[in-house]
Amino acid sequence: xxxxxxxxxxxxxxxxxxxxxxxxxxxxxxxxxxxxxxxxxxxxxxxxxxxxxxxxxxxxxxxxxxxxxxxxxxxxxxxxxxxxxxxxxxxxxxxxxxxxxxxxxxxxxxxxx
Amino acid sequence: xxxxxxxxxxxxxxxxxxxxxxxxxxxxxxxxxxxxxxxxxxxxxxxxxxxxxxxxxxxxxxxxxxxxxxxxxxxxxxxxxxxxxxxxxxxxxxxxxxxxxxxxxxxx
Numbered sequence: 222x223x224x225x226x227x228x229x230x231x232x233x234x235x236x237x238x239x240x241x242x243x244x245x246x247x248x249x250x251x252x253x254x255x256x257x258x259x260x261x262x263x264x265x266x267x268x269x270x271x272x273x274x275x276x277x278x279x280x281x282x283x284x285x286x287x288x289x290x291x292x293x294x295x296x297x298x299x300x301x302x303x304x305x306x307x308x309x310x311x312x313x314x315x316x317x318x319x320x321x322x323x324x325x326x327x328x329x330x331x332x333x334x
Numbered sequence: 335x336x337x338x339x340x341x342x343x344x345x346x347x348x349x350x351x352x353x354x355x356x357x358x359x360x361x362x363x364x365x366x367x368x369x370x371x372x373x374x375x376x377x378x379x380x381x382x383x384x385x386x387x388x389x390x391x392x393x394x395x396x397x398x399x400x401x402x403x404x405x406x407x408x409x410x411x412x413x414x415x416x417x418x419x420x421x422x423x424x425x426x427x428x429x430x431x432x433x434x435x436x437x438x439x440x441x442x
Contacts, residue, residue, distance in 0.1 A: 264423075321428050
């Protein structure tokens with residue numbers, strides 16, 4: 222089934238640890254995105270990539286980094302996790318066309334203690 | 335910057351109609367989206383408006399007025415399965431900015 226796979230589904234992490242959230246899509250979409258979703262704040266864009274080899278900063282990029290070595294994979298890394306990064310993280314992709322409809326992964330729930 | 339406002343919660347009765355309003359002020363505009371998100375799940379695409387007017391898709395319709403920075407999502411013949419959050423999002427330079435979402439509760 223075509224779509225986006227995120228891993229892990231859920232993780233509890235000690236503050237100060239490094240963590241990478243994985244995202245893989247099999248739709249050959251050009252654009253990929255990472256959002257975090259917090260109660261009352263909605264989805265906020267962390268980083269994005271319009272095509273393989275390029276990345277850009279979203280609304281809340283501090284404390285996060287991404288890479289886009291190929292079309293399919295778009296990992297999100299927290300170099301040194303802090304409790305304020307406790308959130309649900311959604312990866313999304315789009316074909317980058319005029320409508321730019323996003324397809325979302327199932328999400329990764331991260332708790333930083 | 336982006337400013338997208340929608341009500342936090344709405345409650346309606348099964349079989350009724352509910353209208354969710356969204357107002358926006360953004361630095362750029364390439365279209366407005368509505369997504370549905372059930373609790374604990376990922377958002378899924380409902381509708382897209384780039385020109386003024388009404389787009390109808392079955393029980394769901396979406397309206398856009400670009401001059402007023404205003405959109406609404408109309409849900410007709412409400413069913414229990416429509417209980418979810420509805421997210422308004424503006425496409426600006428091919429990046430989506432989302433409102434905080436409106437939680438709709440459908441009661442029997």
